[in-house]
Amino acid sequence: MRELIKMVVVLTVLAAFSGGLLAGLRNGTAAQIEKQQLEFVKGPAIKKILEGASNDPISDRFKISDGNMQRSFFVGKFDGKANTVAFESFGKGFAGEVGLMVGVNLETDKIVGIAVTTHSETPGLGAMAKDDPGFTAQFKGFSITKPIKVTNDGGQVNAISGATITSRAVCAAATDAENIYQKLKPQLSEKIKEFNK
Amino acid sequence: MAKTITQEFTKGLWAEIPPFRLVLGLCPVLGVTTTMENGIGMGLATTFVLLCSNILVSALRNIIPPKVRIACFIIIIATFVIVVELVMQAYTYPLFLRLGLFIPLIVVNCIVLGRAEAFASKNGLLPSMADGLGIGIGFTLSLAALGAIREIFGTGTFFGASVFGASYQPFTFMIQAPGAFVCLGLMLCIMNLFEK
Numbered sequence: 001m002r003e004l005i006k007m008v009v010v011l012t013v014l015a016a017f018s019g020g021l022l023a024g025l026r027n028g029t030a031a032q033i034e035k036q037q038l039e040f041v042k043g044p045a046i047k048k049i050l051e052g053a054s055n056d057p058i059s060d061r062f063k064i065s066d067g068n069m070q071r072s073f074f075v076g077k078f079d080g081k082a083n084t085v086a087f088e089s090f091g092k093g094f095a096g097e098v099g100l101m102v103g104v105n106l107e108t109d110k111i112v113g114i115a116v117t118t119h120s121e122t123p124g125l126g127a128m129a130k131d132d133p134g135f136t137a138q139f140k141g142f143s144i145t146k147p148i149k150v151t152n153d154g155g156q157v158n159a160i161s162g163a164t165i166t167s168r169a170v171c172a173a174a175t176d177a178e179n180i181y182q183k184l185k186p187q188l189s190e191k192i193k194e195f196n197k
Numbered sequence: 198m199a200k201t202i203t204q205e206f207t208k209g210l211w212a213e214i215p216p217f218r219l220v221l222g223l224c225p226v227l228g229v230t231t232t233m234e235n236g237i238g239m240g241l242a243t244t245f246v247l248l249c250s251n252i253l254v255s256a257l258r259n260i261i262p263p264k265v266r267i268a269c270f271i272i273i274i275a276t277f278v279i280v281v282e283l284v285m286q287a288y289t290y291p292l293f294l295r296l297g298l299f300i301p302l303i304v305v306n307c308i309v310l311g312r313a314e315a316f317a318s319k320n321g322l323l324p325s326m327a328d329g330l331g332i333g334i335g336f337t338l339s340l341a342a343l344g345a346i347r348e349i350f351g352t353g354t355f356f357g358a359s360v361f362g363a364s365y366q367p368f369t370f371m372i373q374a375p376g377a378f379v380c381l382g383l384m385l386c387i388m389n390l391f392e393k
Contacts, residue, residue, distance in 0.1 A: 007262045014269055018276040025280060029287040036290035120297055123231050124352055124369050 042074075042088065042101060045115035049086050049103035050076035057086065060195060064187050066180065073188065075195050076103065082195035083107050085188060088117060089180060091173030094165040095120045098129070100173035104144060104181050106189060114139045114174055119166075126166035135160055135167070144178040202327045209331025215308045216339045216381070217388050222308040225299045226340060227377040233356055236344025238292045240337025242285065242300060244330070246277045247309050251329030254317040261318075270313045271304070278303045308336060339384075346380055347371045 043058055050057045053076035060075040060082075076084035086103040099118035104111055116130035129135055138157050142148060148171045149155025152164065159167035181188070213219055216226045222243075229239045253273050254261075261269045282300045285293040293300070303309060312332055317325040348354055351371030353361045370376045 003262060003264070007265045010261060011265055011268060011272070014272045018272050022276060022279050022283075025283050029283045032287040033283070033290075036287060040290045041294070118294060123372055124367055 041099070041117045045101035045117045046074050046086050046103075048115045049101055049113035050074070050084060051113075053077050053084070054080065055082070055195075062191050062194075064184055064191065066184060071180065071184070073191070075192060077195070082192050084112055085192065087177065087180065089173045089177035091169035091171070091176065093119060093121050093169035094126050094163070095122070098166065098169040098173060100170060100177065102174060102177035102181075104177070106185075106192060109144050111139055111142045111144060111174070113137075114170070114177075116170065121163070121166045125160070126163040128160045128163060129166050129170050132160065136170075139174055142174075144181055147175045147178070149175075202323055205324045205327040206331040209328065209333070209335040210338070211335075213332065214335040214339055215332055216336065216343075217385055219308075219311075220385075221311060222306050222336065223381070224302060225306065226343065227374065227381065229296055229299050230340055230344040230347055230377060230380075231351065231372045232295075232348040232354075233341055233344040234292070235295050236340035236342075237337060238285075238289070239296055239299060240333070240340040242281045242296070243303055243306065243309065243336055244333025245281055246274060246303050246306075247312060247333040247336075248326065248329040249277045250274045250309060250313055251317040251325040252322065254313045255320060255322050255325035258318045266318060267310075267314070270310060270318075274309050274313065275304045308332060343377075343380055343384065346384075347376060351376065 038058055046057050055075070055077040057074040057076050060077075061072055062075070063070045063072055065071075071087055074086040075082050076086065078084060084103055084105050086101055088099055088101050090097045090099055092098070097118070098116060098121065101115045101117050102111060103113045114136050116136070119127065119130060121127045121129065135158075139148065142156075147155075148157060150157050150159040150164065150167050150171055152159060153168070155171065157167065157171055209215070211218075215221050216223060225239055225243070230236045250270070250273050254270060257269070257273075278301060281303070282293075285296075285300065312329060316328045320328070345355065348356075349360055350368045352367050353359060353365040359365075371380065
């Protein structure tokens with residue numbers, strides 16, 4: 001009986017101590033982690049897509065709830081007018097999800113640029129989707145009305161050689177972004193007016 | 198025969214160097230050593246967990262009831278792994294992105310649990326610290342060596358800097374899983390030759 005109590009007490013105390021420590025640490029690092037994510041993952045991608053914007057898209061951001069999740073949108077101002085938004089979508093790659101930042105012009109309904117954010121694809125092959133600007137440049141100017149596919153699947157995007165699955169994932173993410181954009185366009189147009197005041 | 202602290206420390210560097218001598222903890226060894234930087238990052242993370250868990254397990258070894266010791270060890274190890282994960286996320290975010298899944302997997306790394314069970318739970322504080330640090334540094338060195346070889350041949354770079362110039366055609370086999378096994382096998386072979 002004594003042994004049983006001791007086991008329970010030791011485990012409980014250990015687990016409680018561990019939980020408390022981690023909760024504290026998590027609170028302490030949360031702000032820093034979000035900053036790092038913006039700086040290292042989304043930041044460079046957003047800057048690449050909204051190149052030449054007169055504002056800072058990372059600070060000019062807003063959130064819209066889509067179903068039960070919150071999506072962040074980053075606003076780009078061109079020629080003094082806020083008319084472009086960048087947001088993130090995901091596609092299933094060779095090794096987990098591929099995150100994609102997609103920039104869409106609200107006036108023309110065309111993609112202004114895309115950039116890969118997070119991925120765990122094979123270095124030298126799938127990772128080229130992030131490193132090779134030629135691949136993502138193909139998406140520029142696509143209209144958001146039709147699904148994007150690689151040439152093998154009857155689409156218009158040349159896949160990265162040796163990385164068809166990753167290329168498909170990027171296309172799927174871009175297509176998903178189109179759907180999100182179409183679904184949320186009314187709210188987006190509403191929100192973006194605030195940045196034009 | 199009581200070993201000295203120095204001996205406990207140095208055994209991790211050669212006689213019991215984890216991936217090569219004990220052939221333990223192969224999952225991260227094969228998974229993250231695509232570049233030297235990844236290898237070192239993973240090695241240091243594991244060293245931290247190993248050192249802290251060894252200290253705590255050794256300090257609590259008379260309090261932890263033998264019947265639930267594994268559960269206690271796992272709580273201790275998991276706590277330190279999450280500490281590493283959060284700190285990495287907050288301060289070395291790019292490295293965290295590359296190591297990704299392998300950081301939480303340190304919890305089930307058999308080197309860490311193995312040292313807690315086989316060494317720290319039976320020895321005093323100082324030898325346990327020396328043991329954890331030694332094994333950890335040995336693990337880091339092995340990962341760094343494997344990472345360096347695979348990075349040099351697989352992508353033609355060393356620590357991100359180009360080695361062979363732009364004309365080098367990367368031997369991509371080396372940075373994929375089979376290349377990892379071949380590399381590890383060759384290194385085991387070389388180490389065994391040295392021993393003879």
